[in-house]
Amino acid sequence: MKKQLFKILVKxxxxxxxxxxxxxxxxxSTVQKAILGYKYWTLTNSL
Known part of the structure; x- marks a missing residue:
């Protein structure tokens, strides 16, 4: 279930x-770095 949630977040x-x-x-910028980190975190958790 956790992976499914992260796959939805990635989409x-x-x-x-x-x-x-x-x-x-x-x-x-700092905000762009935060967005990049969030996208990376969701992607690695969905795999």
Whole structure:
């Protein structure tokens, strides 16, 4: 059940959150780093 919840969150992230693909992580703002960390956390928990 936990993996299913995270898979749903990953799908919602793709639709709702901005894509940070091809951006330098060192040049991101604090909010963008938080979004990137959240997306990474949900992705690793869904696998």
């Amino acid at each position: 919602l992230n793709k639709v709702l959150l901005p894509s940070l693909y091809k951006k330098d992580p060192m040049k991101l």
